[in-house]
Amino acid sequence: MNDPSEQAHDALDPGLRAIVSERRQLIGLAYRLVGSLSEAEDVVQETYTRWYALSPAQREAIDSPGAWLTTVAGRICLDLLGSARARRERYVGEWLPEPLPGQVAWTTGRPPATDPADRVTLDESINMAFLVVLESLTPAERVAFVLHDVFRYPFAEVAEIVGRSPAACRQLASSARRRIHAARVSPTPIARQADLIKEFKKAWDAKDIGALIGLLDPDVQAVGDGGGIVSAVLHPLEGRDQVASYLLDLANKTSGHELLERTVNGRPGLVLRQAGQTVAVLAFHIAEDHIQRIWGVRNPEKLRPWTETA
Numbered sequence: 001m002n003d004p005s006e007q008a009h010d011a012l013d014p015g016l017r018a019i020v021s022e023r024r025q026l027i028g029l030a031y032r033l034v035g036s037l038s039e040a041e042d043v044v045q046e047t048y049t050r051w052y053a054l055s056p057a058q059r060e061a062i063d064s065p066g067a068w069l070t071t072v073a074g075r076i077c078l079d080l081l082g083s084a085r086a087r088r089e090r091y092v093g094e095w096l097p098e099p100l101p102g103q104v105a106w107t108t109g110r111p112p113a114t115d116p117a118d119r120v121t122l123d124e125s126i127n128m129a130f131l132v133v134l135e136s137l138t139p140a141e142r143v144a145f146v147l148h149d150v151f152r153y154p155f156a157e158v159a160e161i162v163g164r165s166p167a168a169c170r171q172l173a174s175s176a177r178r179r180i181h182a183a184r185v186s187p188t189p190i191a192r193q194a195d196l197i198k199e200f201k202k203a204w205d206a207k208d209i210g211a212l213i214g215l216l217d218p219d220v221q222a223v224g225d226g227g228g229i230v231s232a233v234l235h236p237l238e239g240r241d242q243v244a245s246y247l248l249d250l251a252n253k254t255s256g257h258e259l260l261e262r263t264v265n266g267r268p269g270l271v272l273r274q275a276g277q278t279v280a281v282l283a284f285h286i287a288e289d290h291i292q293r294i295w296g297v298r299n300p301e302k303l304r305p306w307t308e309t310a
Contacts, residue, residue, distance in 0.1 A: 019051065022066050026073050028122075032146050033077040034084065035097035035131050037305060043080065047073045067157070074143060074161035081139035092228025094236065096295050097131040098302040099281040100265050125150045128265045128283035128295050133183045137176050144169045145176035185287045193286045194261075194268040200284075200291065201259055201270060209248045216240035217290035222247075227299030230279075243294070271306060278306035 023044060030040035047069055051059070062068045088095045124130055125146070134142055140162055147153040147161065148169070155166040155173075162169055188196075196215060203211035222243045226232030237243050258273040264283045272280040281303060285293035297303065 019048075019065055019069070022069050023048075025066075026069060029070065029146070029151060030073055030077055031100075032125055032131070032134070032150060033074070033143060034080055035135065036302070037098050037100065038301070039080065043073055043076050046076055070153075071157075071161050074147060075163075078139055078143050078162065081142060085139075092226070093232055093234040094223050094225055095135075095227075096223060096225040096297050096302075097128065097135070099128065099269075099283055099295075099297050099306070100126060101306050102263055122150065123266050126265050127267050129183075129285040129293060130180075131265070132293075132295070133180050136179065138172075140164070141172045141176040144172035145180070148173045149177060188286045188289065190268065192289070193284070196286055196289070196291065197261060197268040197270060197284060201261060204247065204251050204259060207248055207251050209244050212244040212247055213240050215291055216243055217288070217292040220290070220292055220294070222294040222296065224296045225299050225302070227301060229300055230298045232296065232298045278303050281306060 026044045026047060027037075027040050030043040031037055034040055034043065050072055051065070051069060054062075059065070134146070137145065143162055144155075144158050147158045148155060155169045158169045158173075159166045162172070164172070200212070200215050202208075203215065218240055219238070220240050220243050222233070222237040224232035224234075233246070237246055254272060254274075256274075257279070260271045260273060262269055262271045262281075264271075264281055267283065269284060270282040271278055272282070279298065279300075281297045283295040283297075284291055
């Protein structure tokens with residue numbers, strides 16, 4: 001039996017159903033552009049507000065409502081990214097993308113593109129390592145790259161969103177691609193990643209600093225995000241001795257908490273819970289059989305989806 005939301009969707013007239021069906025795609029696009037699910041939802045809400053602000057005649061004149069919605073959402077994201085830079089300069093400590101629970105992979109109906117051959121996949125484009133690299137791009141680079149390389153929009157359409165020529169958008173995406181590919185490494189198979197996270201959890205529970213050190217890359221980096229709301233390291237920790245010592249101290253301070261294995265942004269991760277509430281989400285980057293990056297999100301404003309779905 002269909003749930004009420006599916007029944008309500010099916011009851012819509014075809015034109016309205018086509019508009020509503022774009023919501024999932026738009027949220028997926030906006031999340032990759034701004035790195036925040038809550039802000040992505042705000043972007044989509046504003047996009048639909050602008051659609052319904054049009055007169056019936058104006059909406060009827062739009063050949064492709066989906067393309068119109070994407071264009072508007074992309075422009076809102078571009079503006080939001082510009083203002084976000086100033087906000088993040090005032091952010092207390094390190095800013096990390098909002099972690100996603102479970103298996104989240106928004107799809108696109110666009111046909112596979114043939115260039116470049118190493119085009120980023122949708123699954124890869126939501127992992128924390130990828131989103132962190134996106135943060136280093138300019139707003140225009142990020143929008144051009146995500147629209148073209150991830151969502152496969154042609155540069156003619158990207159140009160309408162970014163407000164530059166197709167040639168300029170091609171250069172923006174190319175510049176972003178070079179920086180992203182320079183930061184990418186050969187991925188460790190998901191099954192092996194899961195095994196290493198299990199070993200990490202076991203070492204954490206046992207408060208075994210030797211085991212923790214053995215799992216960490218010599219140049220491991222750990223980044224925390226408390227947003228000034230809860231305590232977190234204000235600057236990245238580097239080196240396995242420093243990171244392992246911090247993890248052991250954290251394990252001692254959180255005795256009695258639950259540490260659970262969960263999927264975080266499509267990769268094996270961990271969730272720390274206290275009294276039924278999620279208090280931290282840990283995402284990892286694993287390569288060469290060692291943990292190279294740990295991202296710990298503690299800002300409660302970024303953990304809303306985890307508390308609601310746990």
